[in-house]
Amino acid sequence: MQQGMDTLVVVGVGLIGGSFALSLKRAGMARHVIGVGRTRENLERALELGVVDEISQDLAEVAGRADLVLLASPVGQMGALMAAMAPRLRPETVVTDAGSTKGDVVELYRRHLPDQLAHCVPAHPIAGSDLSGAAAAQYGLYENRKVVLTPLPETLPSVAERVAALWRACGAEIHCMTAQEHDAVFATVSHLPHLLAFAYVDMVAGKADAERCFDFAATGFRDFTRIAGSHPEMWTDISLANRDALLEELDRYRAGLDQLRQMLAAGDGERLAERFGAARGARTRWHQQFMRKG
Amino acid sequence: MQQGMDTLVVVGVGLIGGSFALSLKRAGMARHVIGVGRTRENLERALELGVVDEISQDLAEVAGRADLVLLASPVGQMGALMAAMAPRLRPETVVTDAGSTKGDVVELYRRHLPDQLAHCVPAHPIAGSDLSGAAAAQYGLYENRKVVLTPLPETLPSVAERVAALWRACGAEIHCMTAQEHDAVFATVSHLPHLLAFAYVDMVAGKADAERCFDFAATGFRDFTRIAGSHPEMWTDISLANRDALLEELDRYRAGLDQLRQMLAAGDGERLAERFGAARGARTRWHQQFMRKG
Known part of the structure; x- marks a missing residue:
C-alpha cells in the first residue's frame, strides 16, 4: 500500500463511507472495494451504483482480505465490529473510522484491537448532509472539507501518514490533534449547539x-433551529459519548447566560449591548473567514 | 381616506418605512408621501429613488398635513417623535408604527398622544433583512408576510380596519392580538433565540x-449563530423593552436545559433521545408548514 491499496473494506456504505469509496476509486487509490453492512438492500444499491465492487454482511468473513478497513457505521456499533474482525485482521491491515467522537472510539480500539494499535488511526471527517444511504454517496463530498486524525501514541507515523494521504486524495485537508482536544473542540462548536437547539x-x-408561537416563527427561528431537525438517536449517542466535555461546555454556557440574565433583569443596557456587540463582532469575523475558505 | 389617502408621512425611510411607501404608491393608496428622518443624505436618496415625494427633517412641521403617520424609526426615538407631532396632528389623522415590541409602544401612545388614541394603531410588520437605508426599500417586501396589529381598547374599529387595508394592499396578511400577547409570542420565537445565540x-x-474552535465550526454552527450577527443596540433595546416576557421565556428555557443536563449527567440516553425526538418532530412539522406558506 504505497500509492493506494488493493482491497478497501468499508463498513457502513452510506454518505460517509460510500463517498470515501467513490473518491478513492476515482483517484485510483483503491482497486477493489468491499462494502459491508447490515441492510442487504442498501448494499445491493451500492453495488448497482458502482460505489463498491463486492458486498458482504459479515465483516469477519472479509476482514482478512483488507489492506484498510474504514468503520463508517454509528459509533455504537463499532465495538462489536472491531471484536468481530480482530481475529481475522492481518498484522499490517490499517483500521480507521469516521466517528463523530474520538475519546470513546479510542477506548474501543484499545479494548478490541490491542494488538493492532500501531495500525489504527482514529479519524473524523467533517462532512455531512441530510442525506443518507448508499444513494447519497458522492464524489467530491470531501473536497476542501476538514478531516481530523487523532492518532494513538502507538500509531506508527507512517501509517497515520498513509491514512492522511488517502483523505488528501479525496480532496480533504488534514488536521491532527489528540482525541481529547478533538472532543473539546466539537463539544463547543457542534455538540453544545445541537443540545441548545433541541x-x-x-x-x-x-x-x-x-401553535401561535410556531405561527409567527420566521427565518431567524428557521436557521437557529435547523440542527434541532437532526437525528435524535445519533445525537443522544454523541452527547453521551462526549458527556464530560459537553457538560463542561454546557456549564460554561449557562454561566454566561446567567450573566446576561442579570444584566437584563437589572436593565443594564450598556453591558448587554457590549456583550451582544462582542458576539456580533466574533460572528462576523468568523463568517467572513468561513466564506473565504468556501 | 376611503381607498387610500392623500398624504402619508413616513418617519424613518429605511427598509421598513420605505417599502411601505413604495408598495402603497404602487397600489394607488397614497398620492403624496413625505419622508421624515434625521439623516439628510438618506432622505435625499429616498427622494431620488422615488420612494418619497417630499422630504423633511422636522416632523412637527409636516405632521399637520398627514392623513396617516407611520413611525418606522427605532422604538427608542418614538416617544420624542410622538411628543413632537402631538400638538400638530389633526384629530382624524391616523398614527401607526412598525416597532418590534408593542407593550412599550402602547405606553408611549398613551403618554404622548392621549387625545389621539381612537386613531392610533400599534403594529408590527414581520419583515426584515440585513439591508437598511432608503436604498433597501422595495416593492413586494410585504408580499405574504404577516403584520400584527395590536389595537388599543380606544382604537376605533374602522381605523384599525383602514390600517389593515393598507397593509393588505402591500400584500400582507393581518393578525390582531393584544400587545401583551404579541410580546409573549415574540419573546418566545424571536427575542429569546437572539439572546441565546448572542x-x-x-x-x-x-x-x-x-481560534481552534472557530476553525472547526461548520454549517450547523453557521446557521445556529446567524442571528448573533444582528444589530447589538437594536437587540438591546428590544430585550429591555420586552424584559418581563423575555425573562419569563429565558427562565423557562433554563429549566428545560437543566432537565437535559440532569439526563446527560445521569447517562439517561432513553429520556434524552425522547426529548431530542420530540424536538425534531416539532421542528420538522413546523418547517413543513413554513415551507408550504412560502
Whole structure:
C-alpha cells in the first residue's frame, strides 16, 4: 500500500463511507472495494451504483482480505465490529473510522484491537448532509472539507501518514490533534449547539400557546433551529459519548447566560449591548473567514 | 381616506418605512408621501429613488398635513417623535408604527398622544433583512408576510380596519392580538433565540481555544449563530423593552436545559433521545408548514 491499496473494506456504505469509496476509486487509490453492512438492500444499491465492487454482511468473513478497513457505521456499533474482525485482521491491515467522537472510539480500539494499535488511526471527517444511504454517496463530498486524525501514541507515523494521504486524495485537508482536544473542540462548536437547539424547540413545543408561537416563527427561528431537525438517536449517542466535555461546555454556557440574565433583569443596557456587540463582532469575523475558505 | 389617502408621512425611510411607501404608491393608496428622518443624505436618496415625494427633517412641521403617520424609526426615538407631532396632528389623522415590541409602544401612545388614541394603531410588520437605508426599500417586501396589529381598547374599529387595508394592499396578511400577547409570542420565537445565540457566540469567543474552535465550526454552527450577527443596540433595546416576557421565556428555557443536563449527567440516553425526538418532530412539522406558506 504505497500509492493506494488493493482491497478497501468499508463498513457502513452510506454518505460517509460510500463517498470515501467513490473518491478513492476515482483517484485510483483503491482497486477493489468491499462494502459491508447490515441492510442487504442498501448494499445491493451500492453495488448497482458502482460505489463498491463486492458486498458482504459479515465483516469477519472479509476482514482478512483488507489492506484498510474504514468503520463508517454509528459509533455504537463499532465495538462489536472491531471484536468481530480482530481475529481475522492481518498484522499490517490499517483500521480507521469516521466517528463523530474520538475519546470513546479510542477506548474501543484499545479494548478490541490491542494488538493492532500501531495500525489504527482514529479519524473524523467533517462532512455531512441530510442525506443518507448508499444513494447519497458522492464524489467530491470531501473536497476542501476538514478531516481530523487523532492518532494513538502507538500509531506508527507512517501509517497515520498513509491514512492522511488517502483523505488528501479525496480532496480533504488534514488536521491532527489528540482525541481529547478533538472532543473539546466539537463539544463547543457542534455538540453544545445541537443540545441548545433541541432544548429550545422542545421548550417552545411544550408551551400552552405553542401553535401561535410556531405561527409567527420566521427565518431567524428557521436557521437557529435547523440542527434541532437532526437525528435524535445519533445525537443522544454523541452527547453521551462526549458527556464530560459537553457538560463542561454546557456549564460554561449557562454561566454566561446567567450573566446576561442579570444584566437584563437589572436593565443594564450598556453591558448587554457590549456583550451582544462582542458576539456580533466574533460572528462576523468568523463568517467572513468561513466564506473565504468556501 | 376611503381607498387610500392623500398624504402619508413616513418617519424613518429605511427598509421598513420605505417599502411601505413604495408598495402603497404602487397600489394607488397614497398620492403624496413625505419622508421624515434625521439623516439628510438618506432622505435625499429616498427622494431620488422615488420612494418619497417630499422630504423633511422636522416632523412637527409636516405632521399637520398627514392623513396617516407611520413611525418606522427605532422604538427608542418614538416617544420624542410622538411628543413632537402631538400638538400638530389633526384629530382624524391616523398614527401607526412598525416597532418590534408593542407593550412599550402602547405606553408611549398613551403618554404622548392621549387625545389621539381612537386613531392610533400599534403594529408590527414581520419583515426584515440585513439591508437598511432608503436604498433597501422595495416593492413586494410585504408580499405574504404577516403584520400584527395590536389595537388599543380606544382604537376605533374602522381605523384599525383602514390600517389593515393598507397593509393588505402591500400584500400582507393581518393578525390582531393584544400587545401583551404579541410580546409573549415574540419573546418566545424571536427575542429569546437572539439572546441565546448572542450568549453562545460570546461564550465561544471568550474561550482560551476560541481560534481552534472557530476553525472547526461548520454549517450547523453557521446557521445556529446567524442571528448573533444582528444589530447589538437594536437587540438591546428590544430585550429591555420586552424584559418581563423575555425573562419569563429565558427562565423557562433554563429549566428545560437543566432537565437535559440532569439526563446527560445521569447517562439517561432513553429520556434524552425522547426529548431530542420530540424536538425534531416539532421542528420538522413546523418547517413543513413554513415551507408550504412560502
